[in-house]
Amino acid sequence: MGDNHTSVSVLGLGLMGQALAAAFLKAGHATTVWNRSADKADGLVKDGAVLAAKPADAVAASDLVIVCVSTYDVVHDVIGSLGDALRGKTVVNLTTGSSEQARQTAEWAQKHGAKYLDGAIMITPPGIGAETSVLFYAGDQAVFDAHEPVLKLLGGGTTYLGTDHGKPALFDVSLLGLMWGALNSFLHGVAIVETGGVKAQEFLPWAHMWLDAIKMFTADYAAQIDAGDEKFPANDATLETHLGALKHLVEESEALGVDTELPKYSEALMEGIIAQGHAKNSYASVVKAYRRPNQ
Incomplete structure (x- = not known):
């Protein structure tokens, strides 16, 4: 499904980060992982991942760097001090945030010579890797095209939205709003028929x-x-x-x-x-x- 010579680093090992790293490992990619609480990497290490001691080591280990943490503030805490160590790397940020945060982070990455894609995951961790799972990406199309085969490992519904880095966040919140609106209306209807x-x-x-x-x-x-x-x-x-x-x-x-x-x-x-x-x-x-x- 992808070029197995592409090395991947995953920064952030919550349930979603663990699922992302597991998908790369399953496909045979050399996978480096990092998390503040190192014990979250235990299962992945058993499956062949390499645990980096610090974010800089994880970034240095791979061509493709996936960041999936709790907030954009944490993104900058984790990689904000790496500076030119990011030069030439492709950073794919799958952290949930606002469209403006995505655009600002893209500008920051460009200043440090990194190629940058911002994305949104429209599935829960168990769905990572499924053919029907949708993940949105935006940024330079050449960067997306170069890594699309590897990114498709995370979901068959991998979709490029264009050059505006903020667009995945717009789709994310709008679709979630649609979900909650439909669910609330369904539950209201259930309360009536009950x-x-x-x-x-x-x-x-x-x-x-x-x-x-x-x-x-x-x-x-x-x-x-x-x-x-x-x-x-x-x-x-x-x-x-x-x-x-x-x-x-x-x-x-x-x-x-x-x-x-x-x-x-x-x-x-x-x-x-x-x-x-x-x-x-x-x-x-x-x-x-x-x-x-x-x-």
């Missing part, structure tokens, strides 16, 4: 069916938003129709003693956009509620 004696697993297949239907709505809305003309044609239902149905959800929740904060939040969004003259437009017009005024 009042009628319905088990969550009985409700589940219908929730799955409806999520598939929602995909069709989002495809239409994305096209409307990207058109940029803010016409938002109501191909499925007008916003005022959505609001009428949502009010039933609020009323039913109140009557059943189920928390109403989530549907009332949506109700307020719709009412605000309708007040701007979008009653006859599609639900896509609600995007205006989330945008900054000058966007």
Whole structure:
């Protein structure tokens, strides 16, 4: 799956860092690891990894350096003092952070002569290495192309997003927001049907069916938003129709003693956009509620 002559160092051995290093070892790559608590490397060392005594040793050992720690502040604590020792190395930062932190770290790496990719992991540690697992990367495309075969060891859904180092972080938080929004709505629905004696697993297949239907709505809305003309044609239902149905959800929740904060939040969004003259437009017009005024 990759060039086995590429040596890899992994800095940071939390559950995710351990999974990353294990994937490289499994594929036969010479793998060096480092962690502040060295005992976290015990299993990896048994499998053939080399434990570095300090970050500088780990960086010196490999062509490709993967950093996966808790925060960007820790990234700079770990490799910030290495300076020119990073020159010519490829640093792939898979630490979770903001888009601005990613861009600033890319500038810092460039000043020290390092090639830099910033990334985001869209899977939990057990999913590392799976064909369906998605990891996003951004930075110089030549750098990504050179290391893509090795990076694909971490997930078959390895995806290059372009030269903006901040884009993986934007995708990361947006997709997580989508996940939490869907999960909260599912759990709110479970709380409602439970009042009628319905088990969550009985409700589940219908929730799955409806999520598939929602995909069709989002495809239409994305096209409307990207058109940029803010016409938002109501191909499925007008916003005022959505609001009428949502009010039933609020009323039913109140009557059943189920928390109403989530549907009332949506109700307020719709009412605000309708007040701007979008009653006859599609639900896509609600995007205006989330945008900054000058966007």
